[in-house]
Amino acid sequence: xxxxxxxxxxxxxxxxxxxxxxxxxxxxxxxxxxxxxxxxxxxxxxxxxxxxxxxxxxxxxxxxxxxxxxxxxxxxxxxxxxxxxxxxxxxxxxxxxxxxxxxxxxxxxxxxxxxxxxxxxxxxxxxxxxxxxxxxxxxxxxxxxxxxxxxxxxxxxxxxxxxxxxxxxxxxxxxxxxxxxxxxxxxxxxxxxxxxxxxxxxxxxxxxxxxxxxxxxxxxxxxxxxxxxxxxxxxxxxxxxxxxxxxxxxxxxxxxxxxxxxxxxxxxxxxxxxxxxxxxxxxxxxxxxxxxxxxxxxxxxxxxxxxxxxxxxxxxxxxxxxxxxxxxxxxxxxxxxxxxxxxxxxxxxxxxxxxxxxxxxxxxxxxxxxxxxxxxxxxxxxxxxxxxxxxxxxxxxxxxxxxxxxxxxxxxxxxxxxxxxxxxxxxxxxxxxxxxxxxxxxxxxxxxxxxxxxxxxxxxxxxxxxxxxxxxxxxx
Amino acid sequence: xxxxxxxxxxxxxxxxxxxxxxxxxxxxxxxxxxxxxxxxxxxxxxxxxxxxxxxxxxxxxxxxxxxxxxxxxxxxxxxxxxxxxxxxxxxxxxxxxxxxxxxxxxxxxxxxxxxxxxxxxxxxxxxxxxxxxxxxxxxxxxxxxxxxxxxxxxxxxxxxxxxxxxxxxxxxxxxxxxxxxxxxxxxxxxxxxxxxxxxxxxxxxxxxxxxxxxxxxxxxxxxxxxxxxxxxxxxxxxxxxxxxxxxxxxxxxxxxxxxxxxxxxxxxxxxxxxxxxxxxxxxxxxxxxxxxxxxxxxxxxxxxxxxxxxxxxxxxxxxxxxxxxxxxxxxxxxxxxxxxxxxxxxxxxxxxxxxxxxxxxxxxxxxxxxxxxxxxxxxxxxxxxxxxxxxxxxxxxxxxxxxxxxxxxxxxxxxxxxxxxxxxxxxxxxxxxxxxxxxxxxxxxxxxxxxxxxxxxxxxxxxxxxxxxxxxxxxxxxxxxxxxxxxxxxxxxxxxxxxxxxxxxxxxxxxxxxxxxxx
Numbered sequence: 001x002x003x004x005x006x007x008x009x010x011x012x013x014x015x016x017x018x019x020x021x022x023x024x025x026x027x028x029x030x031x032x033x034x035x036x037x038x039x040x041x042x043x044x045x046x047x048x049x050x051x052x053x054x055x056x057x058x059x060x061x062x063x064x065x066x067x068x069x070x071x072x073x074x075x076x077x078x079x080x081x082x083x084x085x086x087x088x089x090x091x092x093x094x095x096x097x098x099x100x101x102x103x104x105x106x107x108x109x110x111x112x113x114x115x116x117x118x119x120x121x122x123x124x125x126x127x128x129x130x131x132x133x134x135x136x137x138x139x140x141x142x143x144x145x146x147x148x149x150x151x152x153x154x155x156x157x158x159x160x161x162x163x164x165x166x167x168x169x170x171x172x173x174x175x176x177x178x179x180x181x182x183x184x185x186x187x188x189x190x191x192x193x194x195x196x197x198x199x200x201x202x203x204x205x206x207x208x209x210x211x212x213x214x215x216x217x218x219x220x221x222x223x224x225x226x227x228x229x230x231x232x233x234x235x236x237x238x239x240x241x242x243x244x245x246x247x248x249x250x251x252x253x254x255x256x257x258x259x260x261x262x263x264x265x266x267x268x269x270x271x272x273x274x275x276x277x278x279x280x281x282x283x284x285x286x287x288x289x290x291x292x293x294x295x296x297x298x299x300x301x302x303x304x305x306x307x308x309x310x311x312x313x314x315x316x317x318x319x320x321x322x323x324x325x326x327x328x329x330x331x332x333x334x335x336x337x338x339x340x341x342x343x344x345x346x347x348x349x350x351x352x353x354x355x356x357x358x359x360x361x362x363x364x365x366x367x368x369x370x371x372x373x374x375x376x377x378x379x380x381x382x383x384x385x386x387x388x389x390x391x392x393x394x395x396x397x398x399x400x401x402x403x404x405x406x407x408x409x410x411x412x413x414x415x416x417x418x419x420x421x422x423x424x425x426x427x428x429x430x431x432x433x434x435x436x437x438x439x440x441x442x443x444x445x446x447x448x449x450x451x452x453x454x455x456x457x458x459x460x461x462x463x464x465x466x467x468x469x470x471x472x473x474x475x476x
Numbered sequence: 477x478x479x480x481x482x483x484x485x486x487x488x489x490x491x492x493x494x495x496x497x498x499x500x501x502x503x504x505x506x507x508x509x510x511x512x513x514x515x516x517x518x519x520x521x522x523x524x525x526x527x528x529x530x531x532x533x534x535x536x537x538x539x540x541x542x543x544x545x546x547x548x549x550x551x552x553x554x555x556x557x558x559x560x561x562x563x564x565x566x567x568x569x570x571x572x573x574x575x576x577x578x579x580x581x582x583x584x585x586x587x588x589x590x591x592x593x594x595x596x597x598x599x600x601x602x603x604x605x606x607x608x609x610x611x612x613x614x615x616x617x618x619x620x621x622x623x624x625x626x627x628x629x630x631x632x633x634x635x636x637x638x639x640x641x642x643x644x645x646x647x648x649x650x651x652x653x654x655x656x657x658x659x660x661x662x663x664x665x666x667x668x669x670x671x672x673x674x675x676x677x678x679x680x681x682x683x684x685x686x687x688x689x690x691x692x693x694x695x696x697x698x699x700x701x702x703x704x705x706x707x708x709x710x711x712x713x714x715x716x717x718x719x720x721x722x723x724x725x726x727x728x729x730x731x732x733x734x735x736x737x738x739x740x741x742x743x744x745x746x747x748x749x750x751x752x753x754x755x756x757x758x759x760x761x762x763x764x765x766x767x768x769x770x771x772x773x774x775x776x777x778x779x780x781x782x783x784x785x786x787x788x789x790x791x792x793x794x795x796x797x798x799x800x801x802x803x804x805x806x807x808x809x810x811x812x813x814x815x816x817x818x819x820x821x822x823x824x825x826x827x828x829x830x831x832x833x834x835x836x837x838x839x840x841x842x843x844x845x846x847x848x849x850x851x852x853x854x855x856x857x858x859x860x861x862x863x864x865x866x867x868x869x870x871x872x873x874x875x876x877x878x879x880x881x882x883x884x885x886x887x888x889x890x891x892x893x894x895x896x897x898x899x900x901x902x903x904x905x906x907x908x909x910x911x912x913x914x915x916x917x918x919x920x921x922x923x924x925x926x927x928x929x930x931x932x933x934x935x936x937x938x939x940x941x942x943x944x945x946x947x948x949x950x951x952x953x954x955x956x957x958x959x960x961x962x963x964x965x966x967x968x969x970x971x972x973x974x975x976x977x978x979x980x981x982x983x984x985x986x987x988x989x990x991x992x993x994x995x
Contacts, residue, residue: 321550361591376624382617388548391613395551395663403664410656417652421645428591429631429641467550 009066012073014055015081016121022048023114030107038105042096045110049089049117056081056121065127069189072127075473076324080124080251083328084244086455088117090335091240093448094342098236101347104149112142112149113240120248129178129188129209129260132252136174136216139248140167143241147233159232166215166225174212180205181260190260198263206264209256210272216249217305220278227286230298235350238294239338242301243331250308250327254320257312258474265315273313273405279306280412287419292352293341296419297334300378303416304330307393310405314396317471322392324470329385329459333377336452340371343441343449351436357423359432364439368427370453377456379420380413385459392467481527481541482557482608485520485567486601489574492516493597496590506589510582513593517578520600521571527559528568534561534981537988539610539681547614551666552675557608561985562748562828565978566741567607569835572963573737574600577730580843580960584729584850585633592633595625596730603738607745612662612678616655619742623651626731626739634726643719643726650719654706661702664688664695665754684753684992693758700758703750704766710743713803714773717796724792729846732788736795737839741831744802748828748989752810756993760812767807767907773800775910778917782925787855788845790925791838794881797918798834798889801896802827804911808900809990815902817990823899824986825979830892832978833880833971837889840877840964844870847957848930851950852943857925862935867952871931873961878926880968882919887972 010017025048026041033041062073092113099105119139126132144167148160178188184201185193196202214222230238257265283303290296308330311323344351344360344367351357361368377384390413397406441449459466478484492513499509532540539558547555559567578596585592602622609615627648634640662678668688670676677683689696709716724732751759759766777796784790805827809820847870848863849855864871880887883894893915900908940950953961971978 362588381624382620387617387620391659391663392551394660395666398660398663399667403660406660406663410660414649414652414656417649418645421648425631425641428628464548464550467548471550 007066007068009064012059012062012064012066012071013122013125014058015052015085016118016125018052018055019048019114019121020118022051023111023118026107026114027111030111033107035105038107039096041107041110042092045092045114046089048114049085049092052121053082053085056085069191070128070131071122071125073125075469076255076320077125077251077473079324079470079473080247080327081121083247083324083331084117084120084124086328087240087244087247087331087335088113090332090339090448090452091236091244093444093451094239094335094339095236096444097442098234098342098345098445101345102150102234103348104234109146109149112146116142116146116240117244120244123248124251124255126252126255127190129181129190129193129256132256133171133174133178135248135252136212137171139245140171140216143237143245146237147229147241149234149237153232155232156234157232159229162225163229163233170212170215170222173208173215177205177208177210177212180208190256193260194262202261203264203267206257206261206268210268213249213253213256214275217246217253217308218302219275219305219309220282220302223279223282223302226302227295227298230301231292231294235294235338235342235345238298239335239342242297242338243334246301246305246308247327247331250312250323254312254323255474258315258320269313269315272309273402276306276309276313276405277408279303279309280409281306284412284415284419288415290419291354293354293357293423294352296354297337300416300420301334303412304334304378306412307390307409310397310402310409311393313405314393314400314402316396316400318392318396318399320474321467321471322389322396325392325463325467326389328466328470329377329389329456332452332455332459333374333384333386336374336449336456337371337378339445339449339452340367340374343367343445344439346437346439354422354426355430356433356436357426358430360427360439363432364441367439367441367449370449371427372424373453373456375420375424377460379417383457383460385456385463388460388463388467477531478523478527478541480543481523481531482559483543485523485527485571486557486605486608488520488523489517489597489600489604493594493601496594496597499590509589509593510585513597514575514578514582517571517575517597517600520604521575524568524571528564532559532564532981535984537561537984540564542610547611553613553678554611555614556611556679557614558610559608561981561983563607563745564981565832566738566745566835567604569832570600570603570607570738573733573835573839576839576843576960576963577733579956580846581728581730583956584846588632592629595628596734599625599629599734603734603742606742610680612665612680612683612750614678615680616659616662619655622739622742623648623655626735629731630723630727633728633731635728638726639722640726643722646719647723650709650716654709654716657702658706661699664699668695680749680754687754690757696755696758700751700755700762703746707743707746707751708769710746711740711799711803712743712796713769713800714776714796715769717773717777720796721789721792724795724842725786725788729842729849732842732846733839736792736842737835740795740799741835744799744806744827744831747803747806748824752806753989753992756810759810760993763807763811763904767804767811767904770800770803770807771907771911773797774804774914775917778914778921782917782921784925785857787848787857787926787930788842789855790857790921791841791845794918794921795834795838797914798830798838798881800914801893801911802830802834804900804904804907805830805896808896808903808908809986810993811903813903817987819899819902820990821899821983821986822895823903824990825982826892826895826897826899828982828986829971829975829978830896833888833892833968836964836967836971837877837880840873840961840968841881843957843961843964844874844877847953851948853946853948857929859939860930861933862931864931866935866950869953869958873953873958873965874931875927876965876968878922880972882922883915885972886969888968889972891972891975
């Protein structure tokens with residue numbers, strides 16, 4: 001028996017490594033910093049994330065595999081890496097003052113976010129089911145803790161526990177799926193799975209993988225945890241989960257189904273289409289009924305997962321690039337929306353009820369305008385990023401013969417307009433509610449909001465570069 | 477030659493809107509904002525006037541002042557703008573009504589002036605954008621862009637007793653239902669025109685020559701009806717008109733003027749710009765149902781208007797009646813039959829002129845209603861009477877606009893309605909005969925309900941004196957109100973007496989469009 005050293009190509013996993021090292025540094029830094037210096041750890045995290053972004057850009061057009069084809073650097077992965085990093089940067093910018101106000105300003109908070117990002121980056125680079133699973137766990141475990149990070153808050157604890165239990169459950173499904181796929185094909189490598197003959201066992205394995213992914217991105221009927229977890233978790237973490245987990249999990253989802261199981265994916269397409277319809281419809285209809293803005297955004301995130309699933313059903317190059325563009329657009333828009341919620345908080349109190357937004361247009365005209373833009377973008381209005389994303393997705397669906405799915409999609413986005421407009425209506429057309437002072441927006445939060453706003457408008461008005469970057473980068 | 481003329485026209489209001497936001501807060505900021513917005517809005521009007529009256533060639537059937545740049549390369553979306561005889565008058569009317577609306581509002585809007593004038597200028601960008609877009613994607617972007625400010629204008633500055641928020645969201649959702657279906661049709665047409673090697677197109681000019689789904693009548697019909705619905709809701713054609721009375725009644729005066737004057741035209745403009753040239757066969761095959769819907773709009777709209785007791789609602793329903801003539805004219809122009817090109821062109825000219833005239837006349841009428849409401853704080857037709865003698869200037873102006881609306885010869889409305897019927901009798905004689913009823917009812921509603929109730933009769937001194945305690949004060953038109961209405965009255969008379977000023981422009985394009993589809 002001969003042992004060969006695997007091809008260690010650290011460059012390919014450089015973004016992952018940089019974030020992991022930053023996480024360790026921040027974790028150690030926690031030990032030597034006083035409570036007044038915790039802010040510095042946040043800045044250190046930002047530096048780490050930006051450095052990882054730089055390293056990821058260096059991988060553009062690298063098209064390489066390493067570690068015995070365990071990881072793969074392709075433009076698909078780099079695009080998602082940058083999307084996730086953008087989401088993480090915005091989240092940390094939003095966190096500085098939020099954690100202080102909520103008395104959870106610790107190094108662990110930042111370290112856990114970075115660990116989770118490590119898992120996410122690994123997930124979109126993974127070319128092997130085992131790595132995907134590893135990444136899935138690495139991204140999930142820190143999030144379970146972060147969801148319960150407000151230790152004195154029962155809702156937060158409930159969120160953490162719920163997320164953990166259901167997450168563990170879905171991991172089991174996923175692992176079982178991997179086992180069956182391995183049993184059927186003798187490999188866990190995505191490219192080699194594609195080359196092996198289809199069988200019943202592979203089909204069932206693929207179905208179990210689908211369940212695992214469906215849990216993570218909150219597809220109906222595996223979405224039950226979402227509203228409670230999103231509502232209970234600290235708002236910054238909710239914002240982060242709602243976008244970054246989706247980007248990472250959809251990345252692996254797309255890769256697994258399009259690279260490893262293209263033939264089987266055809267069989268699963270009708271099921272996925274039905275799931276997409278259910279997800280969009282339930283998400284939007286349930287969001288209509290919510291008075292709590294975090295719950296509303298939770299259901300809206302379910303609906304958006306449904307839209308992205310349309311792109312997956314449509315498959316083909318158009319579908320993949322549409323999904324990537326949509327994930328980027330959704331990341332910026334949703335973080336912007338949550339950012340506005342965070343910005344309007346007062347100490348530990350947050351404006352959670354839609355009616356709390358009354359009269360804000362007069363007290364905070366800029367912030368109200370920003371939140372309006374984010375809501376319109378979520379609803380898919382031009383000239384904002386959300387519109388172009390929806391356009392690309394529905395276009396991909398029609399192109400590949402799924403016109404009826406696109407019809408369901410547009411009707412759904414029609415329904416969604418109603419609830420996205422509700423905070424807007426409150427801000428512009430209702431009187432201010434008692435008990436709230438004039439909101440003051442912290443500079444770093446304002447920076448995050450402005451960055452998100454620029455992104456949302458730029459992607460809406462000049463989408464061409466981003467579409468070009470999102471196109472055709474999935475290595476097989 | 478003005479470089480980037482149309483882009484300037486689209487961008488100027490947007491820049492103005494941005495400046496409105498930047499004017500610093502202070503005691504005088506409101507009057508500064510108003511003053512600035514009005515003056516700024518004159519610039520697009522001057523530019524549009526210069527383009528139309530000086531540079532525009534009325535005898536050229538091709539697009540003028542064209543600009544085209546690649547915008548989203550991967551899906552072949554272009555920033556392609558241009559105007560022809562169909563869109564130039566409407567662009568000009570948009571800039572005119574915006575100036576008048578802003579000018580009038582600067583006197584009557586006291587709350588949240590900054591937001592009002594911002595929204596209004598943003599709305600102007602959206603409307604001009606739709607008229608000049610020659611790329612369907614761009615068209616759609618502007619189409620939606622106009623929706624949001626109008627929603628805010630109705631919801632925030634609407635009359636509290638008319639459920640402005642309900643009316644605004646109704647307007648918003650109705651329009652949106654149509655536009656999302658249009659979006660799907662746009663996508664389908666793009667994909668249908670693409671081949672393995674070349675991308676599809678969103679270009680309206682190219683689509684008119686390529687005729688997507690030419691060999692697939694079912695899909696062509698689906699796309700046609702998707703787009704049809706979007707436009708029909710906007711027009712609004714019976715039975716999609718129910719949003720209109722609510723939105724109009726609730727909207728502030730200037731909002732109603734723009735809604736009636738321009739936004740409704742977006743729908744009929746779409747009929748002529750998109751549906752006729754791109755789907756001539758489907759349109760021809762469905763002329764009868766469309767003409768019947770137009771007939772119902774005309775007759776039913778007039779009857780319902782006649783039944784109203786609310787002045788503003790009456791004018792709103794009269795729009796359903798008047799916009800019906802436009803659709804009738806378009807349907808008559810493309811109907812299958814032996815009629816020659818001249819007859820058809822007359823019908824289409826009538827339809828296009830009716831679009832312009834309705835903007836002028838109904839725009840004026842909404843100002844007139846608003847002016848009365850400012851004084852009486854009610855729009856109930858029964859509570860007026862005898863105003864003709866008490867407020868003679870108001871009476872004269874209302875009389876003129878009403879006569880123009882009912883189609884009295886010598887005023888604008890007559891010319892366009894006459895032409896629509898002249899064309900329609902050639903191709904759809906039976907339908908045209910029924911539609912004449914609409915003229916009768918229309919005259920009845922203006923004479924009986926409006927003129928008789930408001931201007932004639934006995935002036936109830938006692939009641940008005942009593943009302944004065946509640947802040948009601950009756951006085952004749954002030955100078956700014958006369959200034960607001962003067963240009964519109966002038967246009968009514970000018971087009972009524974000498975329609976050639978605009979008809980030449982329209983005729984060139986009618987002949988060009990119909991020449992493409994009629995053998």
